[in-house]
Amino acid sequence: MPLKILILGGTTEAGLLARRLADRADIEAVLSLAGRTRSPAPQALPTRIGGFGGVEGLAAYLVREGIDLLVDATHPFAARMSFSAAEAALRTKVPLVAYSRAPWMQRQGDRWLEVSDVAAAAAALATKPRRRVLLTIGRLGIAHFKAAPDHDYIMRAIDPPPDEDMPTNHRLILDRGPFDIAAEIALLQHEWIDLIVTKNAGGASTYPKIEAARVLGIEVVMVHRPVRPDVPLLDDLEAVMAWIEAHGAASRGSGTGRL
Numbered sequence: 001m002p003l004k005i006l007i008l009g010g011t012t013e014a015g016l017l018a019r020r021l022a023d024r025a026d027i028e029a030v031l032s033l034a035g036r037t038r039s040p041a042p043q044a045l046p047t048r049i050g051g052f053g054g055v056e057g058l059a060a061y062l063v064r065e066g067i068d069l070l071v072d073a074t075h076p077f078a079a080r081m082s083f084s085a086a087e088a089a090l091r092t093k094v095p096l097v098a099y100s101r102a103p104w105m106q107r108q109g110d111r112w113l114e115v116s117d118v119a120a121a122a123a124a125l126a127t128k129p130r131r132r133v134l135l136t137i138g139r140l141g142i143a144h145f146k147a148a149p150d151h152d153y154i155m156r157a158i159d160p161p162p163d164e165d166m167p168t169n170h171r172l173i174l175d176r177g178p179f180d181i182a183a184e185i186a187l188l189q190h191e192w193i194d195l196i197v198t199k200n201a202g203g204a205s206t207y208p209k210i211e212a213a214r215v216l217g218i219e220v221v222m223v224h225r226p227v228r229p230d231v232p233l234l235d236d237l238e239a240v241m242a243w244i245e246a247h248g249a250a251s252r253g254s255g256t257g258r259l
């Protein structure tokens with residue numbers, strides 16, 4: 001019996017794991033996406049799209065599909081899904097691991113203002129004189145910046161947010177990482193950016209904007225990660241593969257999920 005794995009995705013890490021598992025004849029893995037991105041990057045595994053319907057829905061899916069192992073490779077800011085995964089895994093006794101990149105750490109030369117969430121980032125901007133702001137927080141929470149209307153916003157996102165969520169003075173740049181440092185420096189200079197707002201996503205693909213800000217001495221409003229459930233957390237693909245091998249040996253084909 002193949003080992004059945006559900007990967008909760010929407011991240012580079014989930015894509016890496018999917019590629020790694022795709023040619024394993026002894027593993028049957030499915031990648032789950034929330035369906036936020038209009039044209040998600042092509043994936044190496046069969047993909048299901050859309051919410052499960054909370055903890056109950058996910059628990060029912062785990063049991064119905066005979067899932068042996070669950071990997072939460074959602075974005076560090078996707079807190080609801082991670083809490084649902086933790087609760088559903090507990091209820092069904094399906095082993096769960098979180099696979100998430102480590103957060104970025106402030107280095108010498110960085111000018112970070114660290115805030116607890118996106119609303120706090122917008123509140124911090126509301127107290128500042130007019131700036132040219134690069135907003136790279138994704139679409140969620142963008143409406144908070146309507147409360148700081150005096151700035152000029154350049155927003156970079158994969159898909160456009162609803163127009164009514166955007167602050168008055170804004171322009172959109174539609175783009176998807178990975179980005180490189182030379183292009184990020186060029187963008188910051190060309191757009192006369194003097195402040196960046198970002199989530200502490202971690203990982204390499206969007207880090208060049210942080211390096212570029214350091215080089216140019218630009219201030220960064222850095223949004224902290226939300227609290228995560230108490231679940232084993234790995235930030236390295238090899239460690240996740242080792243976890244799968246170790247837990248798979250015990251769970252293989254048992255369809256361990258029970259309600």
Ligand code: NAP
Pocket residue numbers: 008009010011032033034035036049050051052053054055057058073074075077078079080081082084137138140199
């Ligand atoms: P969230 O607040 O944790 O999740 C909201 C709801 O979306 C969940 O309750 C769940 O619906 C559904 N959902 C989330 N991830 C899912 C997945 N992988 N498969 C199926 N359903 C999923 O998450 P979010 O912040 O809206 O992010 C949505 C997705 O975008 C996540 O997959 C995340 O990895 C990705 N993403 C998020 C960010 C970010 O900054 N938040 C950045 C990049 C990528 P049900 O309760 O109905 O199951």
